[in-house]
Amino acid sequence: MEEANQATVTWRKSTRSNGSGNCVEVADGLPGVVGLRDSKDPAGPALAFQPSSWAAFIRAVKDETLSR
Incomplete structure (x- = not known):
């Protein structure tokens, strides 16, 4: 993700974040990522995923179907 885009993005933590500092933040609403x-x-650096890939990951986490 370009730095200029990252600076203007609104980031959010999960509502299930417990404040331990081991969290990721997600930016929605970016065009195509x-x-x-x-x-x-x-x-620091940010990763960019295709929305369909991110949705598949979230589904797998919720369904507990991730393999080790």
């Missing part, structure tokens, strides 16, 4: 970054390093 879902942004992901480490909440402990907001100025």
Whole structure:
């Protein structure tokens, strides 16, 4: 994700975040991507995923079907 885009994005943590500092933040609403970054390093790098890939990951987490 380009730095200019990342600076203007609104990031959110999960409502299930417990404040331990081991969180990721997600940016929705970017054209064609879902942004992901480490909440402990907001100025650090961000990952960008296709919305369909992110949705598949979230489904797998909810369904507990991720393999090790």
